Amino acid sequence: MNSEHKYYSIILKGCSHRENLERRLEKILLRGRLAIKMALDTMPCVIIYKGNVDASISIVKALIAEYAAITILADGVPPTLPIAKKYRDFLNINPELQALLVDVPENLWLGEAIHRIIPASFLDENGALVVTSHAIYFIDKPAGNTKCRWLIIPYEQLNNSLTLGEQETQLIIHHQDAAGQQNDAFTIPREFIASVKTSIEQAKLAERYLIKIKTHCITCGYISEDTIAHAPTEPHCQHCGKPYQRTITA
Structure with missing residues (x-):
């Protein structure tokens, strides 16, 4: 699968099920439990900086399953601003x-x-x-x-x-x-x-908080937009069999 925006950054704000989240992320990120624990200890933190769309989807699903509070940004992370300017x-x-x-x-x-x-x-x-x-x-x-x-x-x-x-x-x-x-x-x-x-x-x-996946086939023109939990998981278009392009919208 390709994506119109190749990279996404995931910001983790908070999660009450920390131990469960550590176990899930250990399997997805292929990092040691200690490294993941140290990252979670710094919340709010950038949990992923410029991950590709396919990797980002599995991480976001794990975060949502553990009731984590997150935001997703296209490309890199912008400079932080003090609240007086926000x-x-x-x-x-x-x-x-x-x-x-x-x-x-x-x-x-x-x-x-x-x-x-x-x-x-x-x-x-x-x-x-x-x-x-x-x-x-x-x-x-x-x-x-x-x-x-x-x-x-x-x-x-x-x-x-x-x-x-x-x-x-x-x-x-x-x-x-x-x-x-x-x-x-x-x-x-x-x-x-x-x-x-x-x-x-x-x-x-x-609905700015909703994380959606736009699925687009540039060959036959099929387009769908679904929340990340309900987006199609197959890599190829159900109508013409060509690869999908995917975009995370958040």
């Missing part, structure tokens, strides 16, 4: 959130657009709820910690409904992760509830 309204958020977010590793935003940042609390910790093109993030830094931590809810794990809790300031996000069904409640200032709910719904509807 989010145009950064200077308009409160100083506490600005101070928190400047310490977040810049790799966390690679391949994503940031749509909204608001103050929020989760499990009695105060932090920032960040709505991007690919996921919902909760960022915090507990007292005494020197580093930020983050919870990532990718849109492909999000159920259709966002609901309000018993209190008007509580937004409940229903999603499926490696541990099963989750119903995480975030407390948000009342004036932000409607707008952040709309931001999440619009970002999910835009």
Whole structure:
């Protein structure tokens, strides 16, 4: 198989099933467990730099199977940007959130657009709820910690409904992760509830987070575009028998 874009880079943001992912990647990447563990310890990280399309597909399927949060970039990895340059309204958020977010590793935003940042609390910790093109993030830094931590809810794990809790300031996000069904409640200032709910719904509807495979036969003109889990796996066109060209779209 050929591809219109020959190389892709995969950015790994987070994964709760670390041991399972290590075992899967060890078989696919043909590297030792220690090397893979060391790579995962640096998340968010570039897990693949310029892998070809066929190799990338098997890696992406393994990452999705373990509920990893990822983005894919065509060709190489662009320079990282501080969040102050990624989010145009950064200077308009409160100083506490600005101070928190400047310490977040810049790799966390690679391949994503940031749509909204608001103050929020989760499990009695105060932090920032960040709505991007690919996921919902909760960022915090507990007292005494020197580093930020983050919870990532990718849109492909999000159920259709966002609901309000018993209190008007509580937004409940229903999603499926490696541990099963989750119903995480975030407390948000009342004036932000409607707008952040709309931001999440619009970002999910835009589907920039979906990883698709475009399958094209240049001989007979057959074209299909499917999510990576449902894309045709055969190397040759079912209509004329000639090799397919494939492109990852993300």
